[in-house]
Amino acid sequence: MTDVLPARRYPPGMVARVTLSDVARAAGVSLATASRALNGSSNRTVQPALRERVLAAAESLRYTPDANAQAMARGATSSVGLIVHDIADPYFSGIAAAVTRAADRVGLHVTLASTQHQPDREHELVALMRRLRTRAVIIAGGRMADPEREARLRDALGDLMAAGASVAVVGQPLEGIDSVVIDNPGGAAALAGALLERGYTTAGVLGGPPEHQTARARRESFVDAFRAGGGTVGEEHVVHGLFTWEGGASAMEALLGRPDRPQVVFAVNDVMALGALSAARALGVRVPDDVAVAGFDDIVTLRDVVPGLTTVRIPLDEAGEAAAELALDGMGGGEARRRLVRTEVVLRESTPPRA
Amino acid sequence: MTDVLPARRYPPGMVARVTLSDVARAAGVSLATASRALNGSSNRTVQPALRERVLAAAESLRYTPDANAQAMARGATSSVGLIVHDIADPYFSGIAAAVTRAADRVGLHVTLASTQHQPDREHELVALMRRLRTRAVIIAGGRMADPEREARLRDALGDLMAAGASVAVVGQPLEGIDSVVIDNPGGAAALAGALLERGYTTAGVLGGPPEHQTARARRESFVDAFRAGGGTVGEEHVVHGLFTWEGGASAMEALLGRPDRPQVVFAVNDVMALGALSAARALGVRVPDDVAVAGFDDIVTLRDVVPGLTTVRIPLDEAGEAAAELALDGMGGGEARRRLVRTEVVLRESTPPRA
DNA sequence: GCCGGGCTGGAATGCGCTTTCCACCGTAGG
DNA sequence: CCTACGGTGGAAAGCGCATTCCAGCCCGGC
The missing domain is CATH 1.10.260.40 (lambda repressor-like DNA-binding domains)
Known part of the structure; x- marks a missing residue:
């Protein structure tokens, strides 16, 4: 009673x-x-x-x-923060799935924060995680090259780590921070090689935002490798646009408006490639008959669609797991650790061998 | 100093x-x-x-x-929980994006939890949210009809709400709980009508798990409407499988193994439809020449792929926003509120008009 | 038979913060 | 000139829990 x-x-x-x-x-x-x-x-x-x-x-x-009270008394929460640019983007949601799984395995839960495509909000979200006293935070997403922005991010990260949290970034490495690096240059170069091998000699690029690190890495490596292999990439055939479906569509539109249409167009990610496909269709340009198209990421829902999109696969599971591992192991003492996640070219119907 | x-x-x-x-x-x-x-x-x-x-x-x-200390002192956290089955699934990540955005707008952050495709873990995650003292929780995902499972969920939800949290479900409604209902029956029926109109007279269904509420709603409405409109759906042409790519593939394989192949196959979601496409291709059955295929969800990354997949679009943004609104407004007094999110048939090349 | 030591339960402290409650100030009104 | 009152700062109580410290117990050994 x-x-x-x-x-x-x-x-x-x-x-x-x-x-x-x-x-x-x-x-x-x-x-x-x-x-x-x-x-x-x-x-x-x-x-x-x-x-x-x-x-x-x-x-x-x-x-x-009460988890909050426990956190107070124990001096540590059981949450790990995950910062992405857009959770609806298959790239990020793939990583999120792996991170969630890994956290779950060790009895932690994840606090999700999204910049909503505004990279300059990253440091705010890091600050949020600090307030939340998350044990660790994982930052996914290409940081811009803008030095001021990166300085703010580093600053926020410094505070975060000073408070005892561990940090890992996945995607583009960040100096001094545990990073899982996705081999974008390697993948882009391999793709260029594969296309050359299939007989393509001229290529265009849908390059994403100029300052976007990941986009830049893919674009530059592709261009370099394609040229090094004897192919041609006209400067006027490298078009920039947003890292989105619409960005791909409008960039493709711009590119197709130029003379000397290249034989193949490389979009620096699949979503842009899709936009490009759509733009091509709208303009009456057939893929792959009139122009071949390749992407990057190998978005899972795009596999086994006809015609298949040639792309470069990123093992998101592996990347997410690696990031979680780095973040949850805590800072391993001195040097910032670095894990390389290899990418893999996936050839499909959108880039058939040329006669 | x-x-x-x-x-x-x-x-x-x-x-x-x-x-x-x-x-x-x-x-x-x-x-x-x-x-x-x-x-x-x-x-x-x-x-x-x-x-x-x-x-x-x-x-x-x-x-x-310290957010934890504030939560203690104030008696309330600033977090809202989101429970999904698989964050990598575009359906869930689409909702997650909308929820994240809505939460962000009102200064809350989201705690993400995934059942990892195990619906019977839902109640555990609800309990987790209770421990975390989230202000509100949003549950996305089809609950199974299994009464025992649902009882456990209700139980956990009861505890949660007794503690002052508000909850909303999105997808399938839950009696007595604020729900945003996605008009699955309406969409499936409309799809059936559209297919009949295009001249299809026999259909098969890739039906998802038998007990899955959402799958069942789509399947049954489709079958009923197709028959009501004069079409034929043989019982042997209704195949069940997991709500996944592999599930769709193997179900399609089973279905194509039967005699009297139907003119069109309706997969209860796009991911299964993709698996079905792949299985068809592997078996040398051409789409849409030999068999037409339709899905459900209109996964964003599938739009503008060639051949386009006929499907039913769910406005995920709207659904996520509505769920967040219901959850964040708190319990509006007495009756459980209900919002209907209408779906829309999107006809594409995978179901061309029949001669 | 008595004392020491291992167990086990309870009281109390503190985690970092919000929020009363109280004390004190100055000023204005009587 | 004294009192009453609005305004403002500080002390302290708690929020719910983990944990340290202490007290009591029972057992065995001498």
């Missing part, structure tokens, strides 16, 4: 919650004992009988510990 | 953090004043000069409030 609850002072709008002391009272033990019974406190035991009583009381009161 | 920090008791492994009292000391004011200066406490003012001093001190100490 439970006696009347003492009038607790609750902020307005709050509902009475059952606390550990309620459980203790119901079980007729002290708060300390209740806590120990529930947590199996280390190097300390509580009589099985008592333990049972406490557990039963907790059960019948539908007690759940 | 700061004097020596008093030795604070920190759990092992912890780093000293700058707290509000450090700020107060540095500014030469009391803790209360510091708090008020920082928060602009209601119906209470602090002298502009003092306020400045505190702000400056906080700034120079790189102080950030």
